[in-house]
Amino acid sequence: MIIAIPKEVEASERRVAAVPDMIGKMVKAGFDVRVESGAGDKAYFNDSAYEKAGATLVKDGASLFSTADIILKVQRPIMRLEGVHEADMMRSGAVLVSLMHPLTYPDVVRKLATKGITAFSVSLVPRITRAQNVDILSSMSSLAGYKAVLLAASTHPRLIPMMTTSAGTYPPAKVLVLGAGVAGLQAIATAKRMGALVSAFDTRPVVKEQVQSLGATFVEVDLAGEEAADAGGYAKELSADFYKRQGELIAQHARQSDIVITTALIPGKDAPLLIPKQVVAEMKPGAVIVDMAVEQGGNCELSRMGETVEEFGVIIIGATNLPATLPMHASQMYSKNVWNFLALICKDGKIQFDPKDEIIAATLVTHQGEIVNPEIKNSILKGGK
Numbered sequence: 096m097i098i099a100i101p102k103e104v105e106a107s108e109r110r111v112a113a114v115p116d117m118i119g120k121m122v123k124a125g126f127d128v129r130v131e132s133g134a135g136d137k138a139y140f141n142d143s144a145y146e147k148a149g150a151t152l153v154k155d156g157a158s159l160f161s162t163a164d165i166i167l168k169v170q171r172p173i174m175r176l177e178g179v180h181e182a183d184m185m186r187s188g189a190v191l192v193s194l195m196h197p198l199t200y201p202d203v204v205r206k207l208a209t210k211g212i213t214a215f216s217v218s219l220v221p222r223i224t225r226a227q228n229v230d231i232l233s234s235m236s237s238l239a240g241y242k243a244v245l246l247a248a249s250t251h252p253r254l255i256p257m258m259t260t261s262a263g264t265y266p267p268a269k270v271l272v273l274g275a276g277v278a279g280l281q282a283i284a285t286a287k288r289m290g291a292l293v294s295a296f297d298t299r300p301v302v303k304e305q306v307q308s309l310g311a312t313f314v315e316v317d318l319a320g321e322e323a324a325d326a327g328g329y330a331k332e333l334s335a336d337f338y339k340r341q342g343e344l345i346a347q348h349a350r351q352s353d354i355v356i357t358t359a360l361i362p363g364k365d366a367p368l369l370i371p372k373q374v375v376a377e378m379k380p381g382a383v384i385v386d387m388a389v390e391q392g393g394n395c396e397l398s399r400m401g402e403t404v405e406e407f408g409v410i411i412i413g414a415t416n417l418p419a420t421l422p423m424h425a426s427q428m429y430s431k432n433v434w435n436f437l438a439l440i441c442k443d444g445k446i447q448f449d450p451k452d453e454i455i456a457a458t459l460v461t462h463q464g465e466i467v468n469p470e471i472k473n474s475i476l477k478g479g480k
Contacts, residue, residue, distance in 0.1 A: 096444060097127045099163030101156060101181070102134040105170045107401075107415065109137035109422035110429055112167040112193070115148040117430040121437075122149035125444050129153050129163070138422035160184030164446065167433055168193035171203045180206065187211035190446055192433060194218045194231065197460050197468070198363045199391070201475045208461040213446075217436060219468075221457045229436045229454065233277045234428040239417035240281030240358065243385045244270075246417075247354045248289060250403070250410055252381045256290025267292050271348050272311070273369050273394060274358035275302040278387060282356045283311045294348055297359075298341070314348055316341045338367075346374045355384045357394035363474060365392040372396045372406075380408035389413040 098121055100113045111134050113121070121128050130150045132142055142152055153159045156175065160166065161184055171193060172181035182203065185191065188211055195216035197204045207214045217231045227233075247270075248255050257267040270286040272279050275297035283306060286293045293311040297303075306313045316337065349355055349370055355378075359367050366388035375384070375397055386398035397406045398413040405411070418425040439455060440448040448455050450467075459467055466472040 096125075096164045096441070096446070097129060097162055098165045098167060099153075099159045100128065100130040100134055100150070100167055101159055102131040103137075103169050104175055104181075105173055107419055108170050109419045110169045110426045111135040111138050111140060111422075112169050112426075112433060113430040114138070114140050114426050115144040115150075116427070117434045118145055118148040118150045120434055127151070129159055131156055131159050135426070138426040140423075140426065157184050161186055163189055165190045165192065165437075165441075169429060171195045171200050172207070173203075182206045182210055182212065185210060185212055189213070190440065191215065192217060192436060192440075194235075195460065197471045198474055201471075204460055204466060204471060204475060208464060208466050211464050212461060213459070213463070214461040215436070215440070215455075215458045216460050217433070217458060219458045219460075221453060223453060226454050229432050229439070231429055231432040231436075234432055235418040235425065236277035236358075237281045238421050238425055238428070239387060239414075240278035240283075240356075241285045242417040242420055243278070243356050243358075243387055243414055244282050244285040244289065244354075246412055246414060247356065247383045247385045250412065251354055251383045253353065255286075268353040269294070269351060270354045270356065271296070271314075271352040272356045272358065273297075273345065274360070274388075275299075275306050276358060276360075279356070279358040280305060280309065282358065283309045286354070286356075287311065291354070294352075296341075296345060296348070298337075314344060316344055342369070342371075345369050346377070349374050350377050350379075353379060353382055355382070356387065357384065358387045359394050360388050360391055363470065366394050368392075368394065368396055370395040375409050375411070376407040378407070378409050381410070382408075383410045383412065385412045385414050387414050387417070390415055 128150045130145045132152045132154045174180050191214045197216050220226050220230050255268045258265050268291045270291040270293045272282045272295040275295050287310045295306045295311045296314040303313045384395050386393050386395045388394045389398045389400045398411050400413045401415045403412045
């Protein structure tokens with residue numbers, strides 16, 4: 096069975112779907128692994144390392160895609176420089192494993208279904224104990240939360256830790272983290288390691304203990320009996336009254352903060368607006384906001400995707416694809432999770448999986464010419480995003 100590892104061609108992407116160590120495991124398991132020449136270069140894994148691991152190097156991307164039984168990618172299939180869409184290079188019946196983000200890119204989902212591709216989106220791995228070793232989204236979110244704090248620290252015009260010098264003592268920076276999922280918790284831990292005073296907000300009371308265990312102060316709004324998380328543990332939409340009270344509390348803390356890291360997302364929805372324009376105008380001069388939700392509309396009203404802007408003396412970073420800025424470790428993590436995922440869809444050297452399996456049911460997007468994931472299918476039928 097042929098596994099293909101193509102070069103990622105999306106402009107900001109530096110990760111590769113499988114590193115040489117994982118290639119060695121695939122070859123040992125009996126797979127014929129083919130890697131597009133230069134696929135690992137941006138992550139500092141060169142072609143010779145792949146050859147030593149047992150992979151066959153392929154220079155022609157079209158040939159790589161067309162002969163593969165399984166294609167492992169990081170990004171969704173996109174148009175290549177030669178003017179051909181990657182999905183159109185795949186043969187009918189092939190299996191694609193990638194992040195894909197199907198709710199954000201419904202056009203790609205439609206194309207894959209039309210082509211007869213069996214596509215798994217590993218960004219949809221459910222939050223269950225059994226799925227921990229394939230939870231790519233958590234791996235990548237952890238890296239993103241870490242890097243967001245480094246970005247903020249390198250941009251902010253003051254010290255992060257308390258420092259006593261011959262010129263006097265300077266107090267630590269105040270950091271506010273909005274959203275205490277994997278990215279938010281890693282942002283909290285990183286800011287604390289740097290010596291900041293950290294507060295964190297999340298709509299889900301269940302994360303309070305995790306936030307406090309990292310040494311941060313938990314900022315909470317009374318839910319008044321509302322359920323803040325869905326069955327999968329992700330945040331969900333709440334009432335208008337709750338959002339009003341939430342906005343007032345966040346504004347109060349943002350005004351006092353030197354750095355605000357926003358990570359709040361609701362699956363399948365636009366990111367909630369947590370920092371409107373008027374709140375930015377009331378923040379400290381030189382304060383920094385890193386909006387990690389900018390690709391889904393942003394938690395800050397003034398953030399711009401992929402750009403750093405200054406408004407009212409506040410620096411706003413529209414952070415995109417932060418894991419790709421740590422390509423070596425991000426690729427190692429991604430490929431380990433993908434290798435574990437392959438064990439779920441391949442048995443005895445053949446592609447075979449149980450569609451009723453909880454992990455498979457959550458991640459399988461298209462199969463045999465159909466969009467089979469009910470949530471994604473309903474979203475696309477309603478017009479998608």
